[in-house]
Amino acid sequence: MHSKISRIVVSLFPQFNDTKNRPLTMKILVCISHVPDTTSKINFNADNTQFDTNGVQFVINPNDEFGLTRALWLKEKQGAAVHVVSVGGPETEPTLRKALAIGADEAIRVDQPATDGYSVAQALAPVVNEGQYDLVIAGRESIDYNGGMVPGMLAKLCGYAFVNTCIGLEIEGQSATAVREIDGGKQTLKMPLPLVIGGQKGLVEESDLRIPNMRGIMQARTKPLHVKSGAGASPKSEVQSFQKPAPKEAVTLVENAEQLISLLHNEAKVI
Amino acid sequence: MPILVYAESDQGAFKKGAQELISFARGIAEKMNTEVIAAVTEDPAQANLGQYGAHRVLYCNHPALKEFNAELTANALAQAARETGATLVLVSSSADSRYLAPLLAIELDAPYLPNITGLPTSIEPLTFPHNVFTNKATAFTALQGSIGVLGLSKNAFGVQQHPDDASVSNTDLDLPGSSWEIKSTEKANNKVMIADAEVVVSAGRGLKGPENWGMIEELAEVMGAATACSKPVSDLGWRPHSEHVGQTGKPVAAALYIAVGISGAIQHLAGINSSKVKVVINTDPEAPFFKAADYGIVGDAFEVVPDLIQKLKDLKAQNA
Numbered sequence: 327m328h329s330k331i332s333r334i335v336v337s338l339f340p341q342f343n344d345t346k347n348r349p350l351t352m353k354i355l356v357c358i359s360h361v362p363d364t365t366s367k368i369n370f371n372a373d374n375t376q377f378d379t380n381g382v383q384f385v386i387n388p389n390d391e392f393g394l395t396r397a398l399w400l401k402e403k404q405g406a407a408v409h410v411v412s413v414g415g416p417e418t419e420p421t422l423r424k425a426l427a428i429g430a431d432e433a434i435r436v437d438q439p440a441t442d443g444y445s446v447a448q449a450l451a452p453v454v455n456e457g458q459y460d461l462v463i464a465g466r467e468s469i470d471y472n473g474g475m476v477p478g479m480l481a482k483l484c485g486y487a488f489v490n491t492c493i494g495l496e497i498e499g500q501s502a503t504a505v506r507e508i509d510g511g512k513q514t515l516k517m518p519l520p521l522v523i524g525g526q527k528g529l530v531e532e533s534d535l536r537i538p539n540m541r542g543i544m545q546a547r548t549k550p551l552h553v554k555s556g557a558g559a560s561p562k563s564e565v566q567s568f569q570k571p572a573p574k575e576a577v578t579l580v581e582n583a584e585q586l587i588s589l590l591h592n593e594a595k596v597i
Numbered sequence: 598m599p600i601l602v603y604a605e606s607d608q609g610a611f612k613k614g615a616q617e618l619i620s621f622a623r624g625i626a627e628k629m630n631t632e633v634i635a636a637v638t639e640d641p642a643q644a645n646l647g648q649y650g651a652h653r654v655l656y657c658n659h660p661a662l663k664e665f666n667a668e669l670t671a672n673a674l675a676q677a678a679r680e681t682g683a684t685l686v687l688v689s690s691s692a693d694s695r696y697l698a699p700l701l702a703i704e705l706d707a708p709y710l711p712n713i714t715g716l717p718t719s720i721e722p723l724t725f726p727h728n729v730f731t732n733k734a735t736a737f738t739a740l741q742g743s744i745g746v747l748g749l750s751k752n753a754f755g756v757q758q759h760p761d762d763a764s765v766s767n768t769d770l771d772l773p774g775s776s777w778e779i780k781s782t783e784k785a786n787n788k789v790m791i792a793d794a795e796v797v798v799s800a801g802r803g804l805k806g807p808e809n810w811g812m813i814e815e816l817a818e819v820m821g822a823a824t825a826c827s828k829p830v831s832d833l834g835w836r837p838h839s840e841h842v843g844q845t846g847k848p849v850a851a852a853l854y855i856a857v858g859i860s861g862a863i864q865h866l867a868g869i870n871s872s873k874v875k876v877v878i879n880t881d882p883e884a885p886f887f888k889a890a891d892y893g894i895v896g897d898a899f900e901v902v903p904d905l906i907q908k909l910k911d912l913k914a915q916n917a
Binding site: 362364365368370377388389442443444447469470471472473474475476477478479481482483487488490491493503506507508509510511512513514515516517518526527528531532533561562563564565566567568569570571574575577578579580581582583584586587589590594596597 | 667668691692693695696697698699700702703704707708709710711712724726728729730731733734735736737738739740741742776777778779780781782783784785788790792793795796820832838839841844845846852853863864867870873874876877887888889890891892893894895896901904905907908909912
């Protein structure tokens with residue numbers, strides 16, 4: 327019913343169809359990373375060349391969760407199709423299904439190992455371009471490799487506007503008001519669509535995060551999950567090895583403020 | 598094949614992050630037998646960036662760059678990189694640097710490696726150590742291609758003095774218009790920000806309620822420190838989100854991190870791990886944070902902190 331009305335409105339009032347021929351219903355793509363849970367112990371294999379996934383629980387990257395809930399709010403408030411995408415092998419599908427259970431409409435998996443940020447952005451770009459998304463929400467940074475580069479690289483590759491460290495977002499027509507966290511404060515920007523944001527907490531609050539309910543989990547089983555082949559772009563960086571931090575020396579306990587100040591001044595030399 | 602450095606300034610002042618970044622570039626340049634060019638968007642005349650290790654300074658004097666715009670600054674740095682034949686472009690860990698770096702990397706079709714913690718461990722291929730798994734490990738990553746963008750972790754290298762003068766040249770830039778518009782900026786001007794702070798005073802649920810934060814703010818003020826908090830405190834609304842430090846909050850790479858009434862969950866530790874000296878004040882001797890700390894007091898924060906404030910004030914008065 328909604329799309330029939332859209333078509334009538336668009337044919338009567340062509341100015342409601344912008345130069346890129348976007349339909350009235352907003353299309354939002356949420357980029358999801360499949361990462362080790364925040365409490366995971368980090369270990370590497372014998373050679374120290376690979377992360378040891380034994381016993382590790384994988385989850386949706388925390389920054390991405392705020393973006394997913396925000397996208398669902400936009401869907402409920404203004405009408406939108408919400409798709410989720412992830413770059414990785416079949417082992418990442420349970421994480422995509424979880425996003426579907428939370429409320430996304432469709433999922434896409436780009437079948438390519440997520441090697442470095444550059445190749446992940448290259449793998450996502452065709453998905454964005456083919457889908458003609460109005461808004462792309464990616465987490466600002468993933469807790470595994472802390473690259474913080476996929477949202478910005480993706481925006482540049484697709485010719486989209488970009489806001490990083492985004493802690494607030496409103497969409498009005500063909501533009502967005504985005505709040506960006508800066509060192510020591512925040513900044514409000516007016517940005518055109520189509521837009522990519524590097525999102526984090528603030529898009530919604532922790533207590534607002536949507537979690538899958540029984541109905542969502544049931545529906546997730548039959549929602550579409552498309553697998554696309556990777557663009558074949560090679561990574562531009564390669565991890566040679568990993569190293570865990572040296573074991574820590576035991577803490578020096580003191581009895582009072584005076585002793586602490588003395589050590590900080592004379593020994594640690596930090597005050 | 599010089600090393601270009603985006604040396605950030607704020608109203609003409611080049612802060613410690615920029616000084617450190619230039620010093621780091623000089624360290625790499627000496628290994629690669631090349632020179633350091635500092636690219637600036639504000640007048641560098643008073644700064645003498647040579648003293649931190651720059652050989653030359655390129656002043657990108659364009660009106661559109663006076664107020665930070667990531668799109669235009671990335672564009673300008675890419676032009677400067679091509680003009681100088683740079684092999685590396687260095688940025689800091691500031692919010693502005695992290696905003697523009699991915700745009701710059703794609704503009705140059707280059708890899709971007711942030712959170713670097715030291716000089717290269719190899720030149721062919723160019724390989725750097727950097728923080729991964731939110732400070733729980735170090736990775737050594739090799740870059741491919743003829744140009745790379747590097748991000749330095751705050752306080753990873755330190756500022757080094759050089760007895761040099763750096764010549765300044767202006768560069769003419771052609772910049773397109775930008776549709777990215779700043780509507781307003783809010784900054785707490787009189788407070789030390791976590792991103793810049795050498796000392797951070799942080800507190801958690803052990804403080805029992807937001808009404809008890811006065812002593813934390815006072816301690817921070819006496820020490821010229823930034824205030825921070827743990828995730829539960831931020832989620833409870835006791836303190837603003839901007840103070841939340843930890844794995845899913847802000848990272849802290851201060852010289853001194855003082856944690857009051859924080860137990861030390863793994864996620865919190867991961868986020869503050871790059872701090873050089875960690876002090877813990879907690880009533881619970883079993884608190885996990887004591888295993889990660891350098892110094893600690895097992896005691897009641899409501900006694901220890903006021904005592905610390907008074908002793909620090911006395912010391913200041915003596916030294917005045």
